[in-house]
Amino acid sequence: MTLASIVPTRDRCFPVDEAVSTMLPDAGLVRGRVVGCTGPAAMSLSLGLAARATATGSWLAAVGVPMLGAEAVAEFGIPLSRLVAIETDRGPSAWAERVGAAADGFDLILTRPPSGAERVVRKIKQRMQARGVVLFAVGPTSPGISCDVEFTTVSVEWAGLGEGHGSLLGRRAVVRAGGRRVPRPVERELWLPGPAGGVAAVEPLGEQHDGCVPAEPGGPAGIDRPVLGRAG
Amino acid sequence: MVVDDVPRLVTVWCPDWPVVAARVPEGQPAAVIQANRVIARSPAAAAAGVRQGERRRSAQGACPELLVLDHDPDRDARAFEPVVRTIADMAPRLEVVEPGWVCLAARGPSRYFGGDQAMAERMVEIAHRATGASPGVGVADGRAASSIAARRAARTRSRVQVVPPGGSTGFVEQLPVAWLRELGEVTPELVDLLVRLGLRTLGQIARLDAGDVLARFGVEGLHAHRLAGGADTRVTRAVDPPPEWWIEETFLDPVEQLETVVFVAKRLADSLTVQLAAEGRVCVRLVVIIETEHGERSERAWYRDQGLSAHAMVERVRWQLEGWLHQPDGLSGGIVLVRLLPDELRSDDGVQIGLWGGRSQADHDAARAIVRLCGIAGDDAVRVPMWVGGRLPTERYRWVPATSVDLDDPGDRLDRGEGPWPGGLPAPSPTVVPDPPVPVEVLDESGEVVRVNGRGEVSAPPAVLALPAARHRLVAWAGPWPVEQRWWSNDRVRRLARFQVVTDQGVAHLVGLEQQRWSILATYS
Numbered sequence: 001m002t003l004a005s006i007v008p009t010r011d012r013c014f015p016v017d018e019a020v021s022t023m024l025p026d027a028g029l030v031r032g033r034v035v036g037c038t039g040p041a042a043m044s045l046s047l048g049l050a051a052r053a054t055a056t057g058s059w060l061a062a063v064g065v066p067m068l069g070a071e072a073v074a075e076f077g078i079p080l081s082r083l084v085a086i087e088t089d090r091g092p093s094a095w096a097e098r099v100g101a102a103a104d105g106f107d108l109i110l111t112r113p114p115s116g117a118e119r120v121v122r123k124i125k126q127r128m129q130a131r132g133v134v135l136f137a138v139g140p141t142s143p144g145i146s147c148d149v150e151f152t153t154v155s156v157e158w159a160g161l162g163e164g165h166g167s168l169l170g171r172r173a174v175v176r177a178g179g180r181r182v183p184r185p186v187e188r189e190l191w192l193p194g195p196a197g198g199v200a201a202v203e204p205l206g207e208q209h210d211g212c213v214p215a216e217p218g219g220p221a222g223i224d225r226p227v228l229g230r231a232g
Numbered sequence: 233m234v235v236d237d238v239p240r241l242v243t244v245w246c247p248d249w250p251v252v253a254a255r256v257p258e259g260q261p262a263a264v265i266q267a268n269r270v271i272a273r274s275p276a277a278a279a280a281g282v283r284q285g286e287r288r289r290s291a292q293g294a295c296p297e298l299l300v301l302d303h304d305p306d307r308d309a310r311a312f313e314p315v316v317r318t319i320a321d322m323a324p325r326l327e328v329v330e331p332g333w334v335c336l337a338a339r340g341p342s343r344y345f346g347g348d349q350a351m352a353e354r355m356v357e358i359a360h361r362a363t364g365a366s367p368g369v370g371v372a373d374g375r376a377a378s379s380i381a382a383r384r385a386a387r388t389r390s391r392v393q394v395v396p397p398g399g400s401t402g403f404v405e406q407l408p409v410a411w412l413r414e415l416g417e418v419t420p421e422l423v424d425l426l427v428r429l430g431l432r433t434l435g436q437i438a439r440l441d442a443g444d445v446l447a448r449f450g451v452e453g454l455h456a457h458r459l460a461g462g463a464d465t466r467v468t469r470a471v472d473p474p475p476e477w478w479i480e481e482t483f484l485d486p487v488e489q490l491e492t493v494v495f496v497a498k499r500l501a502d503s504l505t506v507q508l509a510a511e512g513r514v515c516v517r518l519v520v521i522i523e524t525e526h527g528e529r530s531e532r533a534w535y536r537d538q539g540l541s542a543h544a545m546v547e548r549v550r551w552q553l554e555g556w557l558h559q560p561d562g563l564s565g566g567i568v569l570v571r572l573l574p575d576e577l578r579s580d581d582g583v584q585i586g587l588w589g590g591r592s593q594a595d596h597d598a599a600r601a602i603v604r605l606c607g608i609a610g611d612d613a614v615r616v617p618m619w620v621g622g623r624l625p626t627e628r629y630r631w632v633p634a635t636s637v638d639l640d641d642p643g644d645r646l647d648r649g650e651g652p653w654p655g656g657l658p659a660p661s662p663t664v665v666p667d668p669p670v671p672v673e674v675l676d677e678s679g680e681v682v683r684v685n686g687r688g689e690v691s692a693p694p695a696v697l698a699l700p701a702a703r704h705r706l707v708a709w710a711g712p713w714p715v716e717q718r719w720w721s722n723d724r725v726r727r728l729a730r731f732q733v734v735t736d737q738g739v740a741h742l743v744g745l746e747q748q749r750w751s752i753l754a755t756y757s
Contacts, residue, residue: 040738043663043757059598069754070617070629071661080617081642082598084634086605087613101608105601107594156738158756161708164693167658168732168740168756193660 014053014107014134019201023177023186024149029053031107031132033181034125038139039153041173043068044076044192046136048199049151050108051077053134058107063099064088065112065138075197088114096120103131110136113145121145150179154187159195170195172202238374240338240397242348243382244319244355246312246367248272249332253311254301261295266303267599267640288635302603305547305596306554308332313555316532318362319355327517327535331551335378335535338371352392366391373400375537376459380404380411401462405435417537418456422449426456434460478573479504486525486566490557493522493567494550500572501545508577514539517576520552523569530556530563533575543593545572595640602634611635618645623655623715624730625665625742625754655715657730662742662754669751673698674706674731674743684712684729684745697735697743704735712745 013028021027029035029049037046054060055077062068062085074080086102088095095114100123102109109128113121128135137145153173160169173192178185194200246252250264250272261277263270270286280295292298308331319334320326322345326336338348345351352369359367368388370381372395381403385393395403409426411434412418431437437445437460445457479500487493508515518540522530534540534548549570556562605614615631616639622628637645674682676692683691690712697704711731718724728746730753735741740756 040757047663057594059594061601067664067666069625069661069663069665070631071625072663072756073617075659075661080629080646081639082594083617084598084602085615085617085631086609087615088609098605098609101605102601104604105597105599158708158734158738158740161710161732161734161740163708164690164710166708166710168660168734170660171740171756197659 012132014058015056016049016052017199019188019190019199020049023175023188025182029108029134030148030181031134032129033148034128034135034137034145036137036139036145036147036150036179038150039173040156041153041171041175041192042138042151044072044171045151045153045173045175046110046138047073047076047078048190048192050110050136051198053108054078054082058082059084059105060108060110061086061102061106063102063109063111064095064114065110072193075193077198092116092120096124099124099135100127103127103133103135106133108134108136110138112139113137118145147179148181149177150182152176152178153192156192238400240342240348240371240373241375241378242323242336242338242341242352242355243370243375243378244315244334244336244359244367245370245379245382245386246315246332246365247383247386248274249312250303250308251301252365253308253331254304255311256299256301260299261297262299262301263291264301264303265291265603268635268638271303287638302600304600305331306550309551309554310558313559314363315359315365315367316555317559318358322351322355322358325533327533328548328551329535329537333379335375342371348394349392352394353390356391368393371395372403373397374462376415376417377404377462379415380407383414401438404460404462405433405438407434408432409434409437412456412459415459417459418452422452422456425449438462477504477507478571479507480521480569480571482569483567486568488566490550490553493553493570494546497549497570497572498542498546500570501542501549504545504572504574505542508574509580512580513577514580515545515574515577516540517574518545518548519573519575520549521569521571521573522549522553522556522567524563525565525568526563528563528565535576539578539580546593599639602639606635616645619648621648621653623653623657623717624744625662626667626669628653628656628661655713657713657732657742660756663757664755666752666754669744669753670699671749671751672743674733674745674750681750682745683748688712688714688729694731694733697733697741704737704739706733707736708734 012031013026015028035049050060059082060078065085066087068085070080073083086098088098092114095117099109099111137147154176156171156173158168158171160166171192172189174187174189176185176187189202191200191202251262251274254264256262256274259276261274261280263273263277263282265288268288270282270284270291273282277295277298282291282295282298288300312331316328316334323336323341326334328334342348342351345354348371352371355369356367359365368382368386368391370378370385370393372378372381377395377400381393381395385391409423409432413420413423426437437457440457442454442457446454481496481500516536516539518534520532520534530552532552536544602614611633614634616634616637617629618632620627620630674694675696675698676682677695682694694706694709697706709731712729714729717726728744731743733741733743741752742754744751744753
């Protein structure tokens with residue numbers, strides 16, 4: 001008899017911020033799942049997803065994520081006292097070994113899968129499921145791993161910076177949640193990060209923009225709304 | 233101070249149990265490390281000058297051939313099971329405080345074996361013969377006094393110390409204050425403070441007025457005062473819980489995996505502690521009952537003076553299972569029942585210190601994984617952030633090896649102090665901080681490299697970010713924000729102008745111009 005058969009899915013979840021929880025079918029990060037984050041705001045997205053769980057006591061391991069900005073991590077609400085970074089060299093086997101060892105003690109793992117990761121990913125997934133760990137696979141493009149939940153930033157727009165004046169204040173991003181475990185892909189506009197730091201939902205501006213729009217399966221950003229500024 | 237009706241207790245205490253459990257060969261200097269600090273050491277290591285509570289590197293400095301072992305509470309529990317069983321054969325109503333430490337009422341066994349001294353000697357002998365362990369046995373009135381007696385006995389040849397009935401007050405009085413810390417009853421800070429105030433023996437504390445102690449040192453101080461007076465730990469008359477407070481889970485399908493049982497125990501423990509907390513109580517004595525499909529049964533009482541938190545309860549269920557699983561006549565089938573029965577409660581005074589130091593299960597697991605990762609990848613590959621402060625993203629936090637810091641006490645490491653850093657950039661901060669910065673070119677509309685003159689004026693608005701592989705148009709920019717650092721030092725002086733730019737891909741960078749060269753200082757991914 002396994003854990004999955006005793007404990008209902010909702011009890012095996014790590015909590016996430018309200019802004020993101022409505023995008024997930026179980027309203028949280030189910031233990032043992034692989035969560036992919038791609039697009040220009042991929043790193044912020046993964047930090048935003050991990051924030052609530054780490055704030056309630058879970059530890060976060062960043063395996064093979066060089067150059068991680070600790071200050072940004074803290075601004076997302078992740079206590080730095082529970083953040084550990086583990087370096088790996090390029091090869092997928094060393095990466096798999098370290099992700100596996102981290103899975104024994106950390107609830108959440110943030111990683112950039114190296115090239116060739118798809119060869120070892122099956123073993124990694126089994127390990128994550130056995131230990132009840134959530135793995136965030138972050139990459140500018142799809143890392144070649146089939147993820148249980150896949151977050152993609154469809155378009156982004158920075159606020160606060162003009163032509164020669166201002167400074168970066170926050171970023172509005174249209175984020176789509178899809179993947180094997182998300183039966184109905186959902187799109188939502190989020191602050192990543194918001195002016196107050198961390199993830200927040202962008203308040204609906206009008207009637208044509210209800211904040212949570214089911215996307216057309218397979219299609220690109222299947223929503224009809226004013227273009228989000230210059231970037232995108 | 234009059235000792236109220238305290239029970240006469242026997243404490244069996246195995247010194248440095250984690251080292252004994254690891255089966256270190258005799259004469260080998262070895263130390264068990266938890267969270268980078270020595271929690272137990274072998275006699276050879278102690279002789280070489282390795283101290284309890286010392287950092288790993290300094291212990292290795294004192295004794296280079298030191299064998300360093302990871303702390304594994306499950307291993308301790310497994311190895312301790314035979315000792316518990318041997319003692320349980322003599323006196324079945326015992327309670328385990330932690331692996332290596334057992335308490336039981338003295339009255340029955342003492343009568344049976346012909347006096348405290350005879351019983352204690354017999355216990356040492358039997359435990360040694362059965363398991364090779366050499367515990368100290370202390371008999372005294374009250375938990376604290378008998379625990380101290382056992383620890384003192386472990387340092388003597390006879391390994392037995394009996395404090396005569398009614399003699400606990402006199403016995404405790406002459407002891408140094410540091411014993412409070414040794415028992416895990418009082419924080420090291422308070423002991424330090426007491427010593428600095430000139431209170432060196434427990435007797436000196438006991439002679440103070442209880443009201444004054446409470447006013448000056450709070451609940452913890454009052455607790456220290458009670459112990460110093462030879463009274464039993466905490467309130468002696470614990471409240472009997474109403475019978476319906478036990479909580480259990482039965483499985484229709486027998487469960488084979490230990491992790492699954494532990495997970496279920498966690499849910500039980502969580503709801504039990506919530507229930508108790510609603511009544512303002514904590515459980516100090518918990519009976520854990522586990523049954524298998526073949527009717528085998530393991531029942532054990534666990535005691536913790538500070539009160540058992542939810543993870544302390546889970547830890548004890550795990551210890552009990554580990555011990556049971558590794559017995560030759562252990563369980564033969566899957567588990568069908570787990571029951572947690574709070575046997576003794578007391579009102580919650582909000583003090584949770586000592587043995588566990590506020591560490592959660594997650595903290596324990598992470599600390600162990602960090603040790604393992606250091607073994608696989610090397611100490612330098614496992615790093616944690618430390619606040620340094622500065623104006624540039626690379627300067628603000630530094631990544632230091634996890635083994636060089638105290639993970640349990642991140643206060644100093646992450647304390648950002650008061651006030652802002654003038655000249656730093658406002659939030660949000662970049663998520664990717666390359667070190668060293670990545671060289672690029674920033675061009676204007678006509679393709680010329682953008683320059684900044686000594687007055688901080690830009691030659692032309694930046695329009696293109698040229699990476700070696702690609703060119704990106706810039707849609708927004710701001711700057712320059714100058715930084716002039718360490719102008720007083722000829723070789724460490726830095727002058728650079730910072731810009732924030734956003735490309736047409738929606739990617740924001742922090743770029744810098746230093747000595748006519750552009751580079752990407754950080755990226756907001």
